[in-house]
Every structure is written in C-alpha cells, then in structure tokens.
C-alpha cells in the first residue's frame with residue numbers, strides 16, 4: 001500500500017502564506033505530479049508529507065492512518081532532491097547500499113538489491129566509481145537507485161531532473177515512467193516544468209500561491225482547464241486570451257471582431273468573458289467560417305513548426321503553422337478558429353464556464 005492524503009495544509013513563513021489549505025489525495029501506485037511556478041508551495045507540500053515541516057494546520061494520512069505527528073523516519077518515505085546528496089567518498093555501490101546497511105540487511109540481500117536497481121537504471125558500469133568520477137546525469141541515476149532500493153511506502157521527488165541538460169532530462173522522463181511502471185510504487189513528483197508534468201503524470205495537481213487550482217489527468221488539465229490561470233500556465237506557447245462577450249448567436253470581441261457563438265456555451269449575453277485559444281487550434285493557412293482579422297506581428301521558427309504572432313487590434317494571438325510558413329510584418333492575415341476546441345472564462349473570476357453539451 002502507498003496512499004498519501006493531505007488535508008487542509010496551512011503553513012506560513014512570516015508574512016508569506018506558503019500553503020493555504022492544500023488538500024490532495026494520492027492513490028496507491030500512481031505517478032502524481034505537483035506542478036506550479038516558483039514559490040507556489042510545492043517543496044513545502046512535499047516536506048509536509050515527509051514530516052520535515054511543522055504545520056500551522058492540516059493533516060497527513062499515509063495508507064489511511066493519521067501520520068501528522070509521526071517523525072520522518074516513522075513515515076517510511078524516500079525523498080529524492082535536485083541536488084543528488086550522494087556520499088562523496090563512497091562508491092556508487094556503497095551509496096546505493098547505504099539505506100540497506102542502515103537496516104542491517106545481509107550482504108547477499110544487499111548485493112542482490114543493488115544489482116537489480118543498477119540494472120533497472122543502467123548504471124552497472126558505474127558501481128565502483130565515486131561521485132567525482134561521474135557526470136550529473138549519472139549521479140542523478142545513482143541517487144534514484146539509492147532511493148528506490150529501499151522499497152518505501154512512497155517516493156517523494158523534488159524536481160530531480162532540474163540540474164540535467166535538456167537531452168538528458170527528456171531521456172530521464174521516459175526512464176522514470178518506465179521505472180515507475182516496473183516497480184509499481186507511489187511517486188509524488190514536484191516540478192515547475194509543465195512538459196515534464198504532462199508527459200509523466202497519471203494525475204497532476206496544479207498549485208499557485210499555496211492553493212490547489214485543479215487536480216486531474218494531464219489531458220483533463222490541458223483540455224479542460226478549471227480557470228484562466230491554469231489555461232495560461234499549462235501549454236506552450238501560452239494560450240491566447242481575448243476579451244469578448246456573447247450576443248445572441250455571436251461572440252463579440254472587445255476589439256470589434258465577431259465569431260459564431262460556440263454551441264456548448266451557456267454564458268448569458270453581455271457577461272464579460274475571455275476567449276481562450278490554443279495555438280494548435282488556430283490556423284493562418286486555412287480559411288473557414290470562423291475567422292479573426294489581424295496582421296502579422298512576428299514569426300518564431302522552431303524547427304518542426306513556426307509560431308506566428310498575429311495582432312488582433314491590441315491583442316496578440318499565437319498560432320502554430322508549418323515550418324515553411326512565411327509572411328511579412330504588417331501583412332493582413334485571417335486566423336481561422338476551431339471553436340469546438342476553444343475555452344471561455346468569466347473575465348471577473350477567471351473560472352471556466354460550464355461546458356454542457358460540448
């Protein structure tokens with residue numbers, strides 16, 4: 001078993017409210033990612049689960065049992081940090097073996113466990129090296145092996161891939177998903193990288209200023225963001241947001257454009273709204289019934305695609321186009337909108353409008 005549940009966590013540091021009522025339910029065996037910008041309270045949440053933070057309020061339940069007052073050791077959780085925290089004078093083998101030695105496991109048990117983990121993480125050839133003789137990526141693998149060898153109740157990981165270069169990070173994302181699948185433990189993984197979150201998680205909790213904004217599968221969080229902030233934080237390039245309101249069967253933009261009103265929206269006429277459009281749901285190359293007039297502001301060629309910045313009045317739209325797309329700044333363009341994939345938010349509260357009938 002390895003369920004982790006936190007309820008109503010509150011923690012302030014002086015005037016900073018780091019956690020403002022955080023409630024999360026991590027199912028047994030899941031890869032649960034806590035995603036948020038710097039300062040959102042991710043590390044504090046993880047430290048609270050681990051028993052390293054004295055809370056102002058709230059509770060931590062492990063496997064259904066109240067563990068709020070338990071010492072970190074009694075919780076049986078393993079933590080992996082972005083700094084590898086390996087013993088510098090010990091070999092990789094000794095580093096990985098250290099939690100088992102502390103438990104007084106026999107030498108043959110230790111040898112078998114280290115062999116299994118080093119084969120899982122492809123680090124067999126590193127076992128006799130000390131940290132100074134390894135690259136950052138290799139040290140991170142050893143640190144992971146040391147956490148995984150213990151078979152704790154759950155693994156808590158605090159941005160473990162941050163210090164790796166981009167290529168290694170992408171490789172380790174796939175590795176971690178594979179390791180999770182083959183070991184089957186509960187992973188609580190903290191990151192500010194939305195691509196990491198969307199690519200690895202079973203469930204994502206999006207955190208902002210100590211408050212949970214949304215919990216859901218990566219698809220739910222991306223396709224049905226609970227509010228304007230989540231829509232803007234998840235997805236690259238960022239979702240474009242245009243001020244508008246509904247009027248009969250049209251959506252009318254503050255910048256004068258109109259579009260057919262999406263079938264699925266129940267918004268009453270004249271209520272101030274924001275229309276959220278993702279770059280991949282817009283096109284400057286197809287002409288359709290629903291389109292917005294604008295002019296080219298700039299192009300960002302990204303190799304496999306070009307992001308086209310189109311100015312609509314004073315607002316900016318980001319549109320994904322073929323890598324060969326070209327146009328000159330100031331050129332008039334029509335942006336075709338896939339309204340079935342658009343999002344509407346209340347401009348006052350930022351909350352997504354209900355989408356009955358979508």
Ligand SMILES: Nc1ncnc2c1ncn2[C@@H]1O[C@H](COP(=O)(O)OP(=O)(O)OP(=O)(O)O)[C@@H](O)[C@H]1O
Nearest residue numbers: 013016018036037038039040041042043044045192
């Ligand atoms: N020991 C501390 N003393 C004072 N303030 C703290 C302390 N720990 C955290 N904070 C503050 O609490 C807030 C949440 O911090 P936390 O480290 O949990 O955020 P985070 O989401 O993990 O950010 P990052 O991605 O930058 O690590 C921040 O404003 C931070 O400055």
